[in-house]
Structures are given as structure tokens and as C-alpha cells.
Amino acid sequence: MTAHRPNIYAPEIWNDPHAFYASLRREAPVRQVDPGGMWAVTRYEDVLHVLKNPQLFSSEGFRAGVQPDWLQMRNPVVDSILVMDPPSHTRLRSLITRTFSASGVARLEPSIRDSARAIVDDMLARRRVDFVESMALALPSRALSSLLGVDAALAPRFKAWADAVTGVGITPADAPEARKAELVATLEDLTHHLKAVLALRRHQPGPDVVTDLLQARAQGGVASDEELLGFLVLLLVAGLETTYDLLGLCGLTLADHPELWARLKQDRALVPRFVEEVLRFESPSQSTLRTTTQETEVGGVRLPKGAVVLVQFVSANRDESVYRDAHRFDLDRTGVPSLAFGQGIHFCVGAPLARLEARLAVETLLERCDRLVREPGPVTWNVAVTTRGPAVLPMELFPA
Numbered sequence: 012m013t014a015h016r017p018n019i020y021a022p023e024i025w026n027d028p029h030a031f032y033a034s035l036r037r038e039a040p041v042r043q044v045d046p047g048g049m050w051a052v053t054r055y056e057d058v059l060h061v062l063k064n065p066q067l068f069s070s071e072g073f074r075a076g077v078q079p080d081w082l083q084m085r086n087p088v089v090d091s092i093l094v095m096d097p098p099s100h101t102r103l104r105s106l107i108t109r110t111f112s113a114s115g116v117a118r119l120e121p122s123i124r125d126s127a128r129a130i131v132d133d134m135l136a137r138r139r140v141d142f143v144e145s146m147a148l149a150l151p152s153r154a155l156s157s158l159l160g161v162d163a164a165l166a167p168r169f170k171a172w173a174d175a176v177t178g179v180g181i182t183p184a185d186a187p188e189a190r191k192a193e194l195v196a197t198l199e200d201l202t203h204h205l206k207a208v209l210a211l212r213r214h215q216p217g218p219d220v221v222t223d224l225l226q227a228r229a230q231g232g233v234a235s236d237e238e239l240l241g242f243l244v245l246l247l248v249a250g251l252e253t254t255y256d257l258l259g260l261c262g263l264t265l266a267d268h269p270e271l272w273a274r275l276k277q278d279r280a281l282v283p284r285f286v287e288e289v290l291r292f293e294s295p296s297q298s299t300l301r302t303t304t305q306e307t308e309v310g311g312v313r314l315p316k317g318a319v320v321l322v323q324f325v326s327a328n329r330d331e332s333v334y335r336d337a338h339r340f341d342l343d344r345t346g347v348p349s350l351a352f353g354q355g356i357h358f359c360v361g362a363p364l365a366r367l368e369a370r371l372a373v374e375t376l377l378e379r380c381d382r383l384v385r386e387p388g389p390v391t392w393n394v395a396v397t398t399r400g401p402a403v404l405p406m407e408l409f410p411a
């Protein structure tokens with residue numbers, strides 16, 4: 012491992028992160044990387060230690076990342092649970108745990124299955140499609156529009172909204188004024204529409220998460236208007252970007268591994284295991300951030316107070332000391348579950364929903380298609396702050 016600080020967004024690392032993180036786990040499991048000299052924590056055991064000790068590793072440091080000084084308006088995600096520590100985090104998270112439980116999201120299965128069928132039929136009619144746009148973006152957008160009770164006609168704007176929420180954090184103060192103005196306008200558009208949904212649901216309850224949140228608040232859960240808005244924005248961003256990557260990664264894996272496709276076609280009961288292994292193998296949510304609240308130690312390395320810690324799920328999920336044959340995609344894998352959805356108090360609220368969407372997308376492809384053939388060539392990966400998946404995936408679908 013060289014002494015200079017590697018930049019995790021450098022194309023040679025981002026396009027193929029696994030060899031890089033394997034060398035980090037071996038030689039420097041806790042070390043500083045760029046941008047910004049963050050402390051990358053790469054071994055499974057150390058990642059778990061950080062996630063299980065929120066009193067030492069705070070989530071509030073995220074805030075600075077999404078509220079840069081140049082941004083003259085409030086990024087609504089700064090009022091969300093992702094960037095809170097207890098007790099605020101505990102109070103607000105309890106408002107939605109029931110809505111997002113496995114039984115809570117099961118009620119969405121019929122409508123998500125219908126959406127998946129309509130999407131696959133449309134892809135088959137067009138035959139040659141970009142899988143990312145046609146499926147990976149379309150399915151979570153539709154699921155979120157009914158979950159949040161936002162007009163389906165607005166779904167095409169979701170990706171731009173989500174990109175703006177995270178994009179402001181990686182836009183420097185000296186970026187072109189036009190770019191900054193565009194981000195502000197997109198955030199204002201998002202805030203305007205979600206405020207309208209909140210206002211409407213106050214008078215007209217509906218079968219959606221906004222109504223659940225308002226009712227939970229009315230029953231004694233304390234939450235300000237900003238916090239409710241922050242919640243909706245977080246659900247939109249967290250529910251779109253990562254599921255989008257997961258579905259893209261499922262499509263890529265199915266197209267590139269005809270032997271997996273054949274096995275899944277024969278035995279659909281294996282689909283949930285396929286989804287779990289894609290989550291472990293590729294980690295659509297590559298990492299999260301924490302800030303140390305005092306001087307502390309991880310993996311034998313001393314970190315100063317205020318250090319920014321980059322918690323690397325992408326690396327922990329391939330840790331050879333935890334997963335046998337860690338670099339092999341194994342449909343028969345059993346044992347330790349991956350950290351794809353995090354762990355501890357911030358464990359992903361939407362995990363049951365993400366699993367449901369991925370299972371239904373894959374089941375529908377298996378049901379309606381004979382095979383998927385990807386246009387040959389290297390994959391173009393999207394570069395986002397913490398998520399990773401194919402940016403485009405041209406392929407041809409053959410009907411069953």
C-alpha cells in the first residue's frame with residue numbers, strides 16, 4: 012500500500028473497487044483516503060464496531076456534507092433521521108417503523124407486481140432498451156409515487172430531485188453560478204411539491220406514508236413540519252438511488268450469467284437468495300459516513316475527535332475472514348448476512364421494500380423473458396456520493 016492518499020472516486024478504483032479494498036483490508040484496514048482525508052474503515056468487524064457505537068461515531072456530521080455554505084436555502088434532508096443521533100433519531104424513527112415493516116410493505120406487493128409486469132411488457136415490445144432507465148429507474152419511481160402519495164405524473168422528476176439533494180454536497184462554492192442556480196431551482200421544486208402533499212393529506216387522508224406520518228404525529232409522536240418534510244425527502248432519496256442501483260445490478264448479473272438465469276428460471280424460490288447475494292457482492296450502498304465524538308480507536312488505529320469516518324460496506328461485504336470464497340457469486344451461500352443495509356440504530360428502514368421490489372422485478376423478468384442479452388462492452392458506472400451501479404445498460408430482451 013503506497014503512502015499517498017488514494018482517491019476513492021478515481022476511475023481505476025470506482026470502476027473496480029474490490030481489488031483495492033481487498034488490499035486495504037490486508038495492509039491498512041483503517042486509513043485516510045481522499046477526498047478530504049476521510050478515515051476508511053474496511054474490515055467487517057471494524058465496520059460493525061463503528062455502526063454499533065453511535066455515541067462514539069455520530070451521524071450528524073453528514074449535515075455539513077449536504078448543506079454547503081454557498082447554498083442559500085435549507086436542504087430539506089438536513090432535518091432527516093439519517094443525519095440525527097439519539098434522542099431525536101429515536102423519536103422520529105419510531106413514527107414510521109410500522110409502515111415499513113415486512114407486513115406493512117406486503118400490502119404494496121400487488122401494485123408493484125402490476126407495475127413490474129407493465130414495465131417488462133413495454134420493454135419486450137421495444138425489444139432493445141436501456142435496462143437502467145426502463146426498469147431500474149421506472150419501478151422504484153412508481154413504487155415511491157404511491158408510497159408517498161405523490162402524483163405519478165411527477166415520477167419522471169424524482170431522479171433529478173434526488174440527484175439535487177445529494178448533488179449540492181459535491182458541488183464546490185466556485186462551481187458555475189448556472190449550475191448552482193439549477194440545483195437550487197430543483198430543490199425548490201421538490202420542496203414545493205412535497206409541502207403540497209403534506210398540506211393535502213392533513214385534510215384528505217390517503218393510503219400512503221404521508222398520512223401514516225401525520226397520524227403518528229397526531230397520536231403523540233413529536234415532529235416539526237421541517238422534520239416531516241425531511242422524512243419525505245429522505246424516503247425519496249434513500250428509496251430511489253439505492254434501489255435504482257440494486258435493480259441495475261440485478262439486470263447486469265442476470266444478463267452476464269446465463270447459468271444463474273437458467274437456475275433461477277427452474278427454481279423461482281431462489282430469487283430472494285439471488286437478491287441477497289447481489290446486495291452482498293456489489294453493495295449498491297457502498298458506504299456511509301460518521302464523525303468521531305471524541306478521540307477513539309478502531310482496528311488498533313487512533314482517530315482524533317471530529318474525524319470523518321468512511322464506513323465501507325462494499326469492503327465489509329467481501330471480507331474474506333467472514334465470507335468463504337468472498338469474491339465468488341454464490342447462490343447457495345448461507346451464514347453471516349451482509350451489511351448491505353447497514354446495522355444498528357440506522358439500519359435501513361426501507362430494506363423490506365427494496366427486497367420486495369427487487370424480487371418482483373426479477374420474478375417478472377423470469378416469467379416473461381426467455382433471456383436477456385447485454386450489448387457487449389465495459390459497463391459505465393455512475394459516480395454518486397455513496398451509491399454505485401450501472402449508469403446505462405443497453406440490452407435486448409427475448410420473449411419467453
Ligand code: HEM
Nearest residue numbers: 092093249250253254257296299352353357359360361365
Ligand atoms: C437496495 C436498496 C437500499 C439499500 C442498499 C439501502 C441501504 C441503506 C443503508 C446502508 C442505510 C444506513 C445508513 C447509515 O447507517 O448511515 C440506510 C438507511 C436508510 N434507508 Fe435505505 N437502502 C435501500 C433502500 C431504501 C428504501 C427503498 C427506502 C425507503 C423508501 C430506504 C430508506 C432508508 C431510510 C429512511 C434510512 C435512514 C434510517 C435511519 O437513519 O435510521 N432505503 N439504507
